[in-house]
Amino acid sequence: xxxxxxxxxxxxxxxxxxxxxxxxxxxxxxxxxxxxxxxxxxxxxxxxxxxxxxxxxxxxxxxxxxxxxxxxxxxxxxxxxxxxxxxxxxxxxxxxxxxxxxxxxxxxxxxxxxxxxxxxxxxxxxxxxxxxxxxxxxxxxxxxxxxxxxxxxxxxxxxxxxxxxxxxxxxxxxxxxxxxxxxxxxxxxxxxxxxxxxxxxxxxxxxxxxxxxxxxxxxxxxxxxx
Amino acid sequence: xxxxxxxxxxxxxxxxxxxxxxxxxxxxxxxxxxxxxxxxxxxxxxxxxxxxxxxxxxxxxxxxxxxxxxxxxxxxxxxxxxxxxxxxxxxxxxxxxxxxxxxxxxxxxxxxxxxxxxxxxxxxxxxxxxxxxxxxxxxxxxxxxxxxxxxxxxxxxxxxxxxxxxxxxxxxxxxxxxxxxxxxxxxxxxxxxxxxxxxxxxxxxxxxxxxxxxxxxxxxxxxxxx
Numbered sequence: 001x002x003x004x005x006x007x008x009x010x011x012x013x014x015x016x017x018x019x020x021x022x023x024x025x026x027x028x029x030x031x032x033x034x035x036x037x038x039x040x041x042x043x044x045x046x047x048x049x050x051x052x053x054x055x056x057x058x059x060x061x062x063x064x065x066x067x068x069x070x071x072x073x074x075x076x077x078x079x080x081x082x083x084x085x086x087x088x089x090x091x092x093x094x095x096x097x098x099x100x101x102x103x104x105x106x107x108x109x110x111x112x113x114x115x116x117x118x119x120x121x122x123x124x125x126x127x128x129x130x131x132x133x134x135x136x137x138x139x140x141x142x143x144x145x146x147x148x149x150x151x152x153x154x155x156x157x158x159x160x161x162x163x164x165x166x167x168x169x170x171x172x173x174x175x176x177x178x179x180x181x182x183x184x185x186x187x188x189x190x191x192x193x194x195x196x197x198x199x200x201x202x203x204x205x206x207x208x209x210x211x212x213x214x215x216x217x218x219x220x221x222x223x224x225x226x
Numbered sequence: 227x228x229x230x231x232x233x234x235x236x237x238x239x240x241x242x243x244x245x246x247x248x249x250x251x252x253x254x255x256x257x258x259x260x261x262x263x264x265x266x267x268x269x270x271x272x273x274x275x276x277x278x279x280x281x282x283x284x285x286x287x288x289x290x291x292x293x294x295x296x297x298x299x300x301x302x303x304x305x306x307x308x309x310x311x312x313x314x315x316x317x318x319x320x321x322x323x324x325x326x327x328x329x330x331x332x333x334x335x336x337x338x339x340x341x342x343x344x345x346x347x348x349x350x351x352x353x354x355x356x357x358x359x360x361x362x363x364x365x366x367x368x369x370x371x372x373x374x375x376x377x378x379x380x381x382x383x384x385x386x387x388x389x390x391x392x393x394x395x396x397x398x399x400x401x402x403x404x405x406x407x408x409x410x411x412x413x414x415x416x417x418x419x420x421x422x423x424x425x426x427x428x429x430x431x432x433x434x435x436x437x438x439x440x441x442x443x444x445x446x447x448x449x450x451x452x
Contacts, residue, residue, distance in 0.1 A: 026266075032284050033284045034256050034260065034319045037317070042290050044245075051248075051252045053283055054256060060276055061259070061262040064267045065265040069350070070347065071347075072349070084345070086354040091264050093260045093345075094345055094346075118310055119319075121296065123298070125294070128313065129378070130359060138356050152349065153386050158382045160379050163378075166294075
């Protein structure tokens with residue numbers, strides 16, 4: 001990892017919008033397929049037939065594809081394009097539906113709502129404890145950045161207060177304190193009734209190389225980087 | 227959550243094996259599609275055409291499907307069927323390739339190897355910090371169970387020592403201590419060179435209702451439950 005941390009997109013604003021619409025719809029369709037194949041009870045013959053067709057579509061998509069991961073690009077209007085992100089990437093079917101949307105309130109608290117359906121299961125009917133940690137890492141990182149102290153996660157502590165049922169899960173994060181390159185952020189998950197199910201605390205540290213990095217200086221928002 | 231925590235499968239051993247082969251292959255194909263669509267650079271027309279075909283396959287799978295999540299079933303031979311599990315479920319495309327395989331060494335340490343490719347990206351080229359937490363929660367829970375003290379995650383602390391590059395990630399977990407219904411497990415992630423990148427500590431607590439639950443008593447292996 002060095003200062004060539006991300007690349008600059010060559011897309012125009014219109015091209016970026018068109019790309020996002022087309023490839024975003026592809027990811028949405030793939031996410032729905034992932035859910036459908038998890039829950040399907042079609043017979044073996046039909047399951048095998050669908051499997052073969054999925055394989056054929058995969059080959060079509062692979063006929064022209066980049067080799068590695070998407071990374072993070074800075075697009076037109078300095079828009080951050082981290083579309084591969086595992087939690088909220090536009091092109092990542094593993095990212096929860098709706099996770100690309102966030103709001104920031106007047107206190108600089110970050111709010112997200114995650115749709116955590118059957119694909120996010122751990123104990124029967126419940127969100128996997130690791131999935132709660134996954135989305136909270138993302139949320140706290142963004143909260144640190146929005147609150148003024150971006151950085152990479154150095155430590156993350158999750159307290160599981162009660163089970164989180166599968167379904168709509170609310171999330172809120174905020175900065176607790178900042179000192180030099182270190183920021184402590186806190187956050188919670190809430191179930192559909194608004195009850196807090198999980199609490200988290202994260203320590204985020206700005207790498208020393210990043211202090212001199214113009215992208216970090218210009219854009220103090222860690223949602224770019226995680 | 228109550229003592230009706232999971233259900234009993236009615237499948238015979240042969241039926242279970244056949245089901246796992248067919249639906250496991252469907253999940254594998256879907257996982258590959260998810261990776262291919264993330265990295266594809268086919269033009270918009272082709273991407274739209276593939277999207278439409280994915281939608282059609284999804285409808286075929288939905289024509290006969292269970293309503294909710296898969297939960298956990300106890301199959302023939304007391305085999306645990308938690309195929310929906312977000313980290314290692316056989317039918318879950320979000321679960322990393324190969325994550326269904328684990329080994330237990332003579333010291334009762336649990337070892338897994340995760341293939342964390344572009345779909346697991348956080349910072350450019352690196353495993354998302356939340357993904358590290360996700361797989362470590364699963365691993366530590368299993369380690370607690372294998373070491374003798376199964377339970378639900380009560381607290382999870384992750385220390386990020388250095389970035390974890392995308393690719394093959396090794397994982398090892400073990401029991402640190404057990405006291406009554408509480409077990410502390412520890413674990414690490416290692417990069418392809420064997421260097422430790424992430425360390426974790428988890429507190430696992432056996433719910434009081436589970437103490438009387440025959441499945442918990444007979445099968446002291448939390449890999450069942452997470």
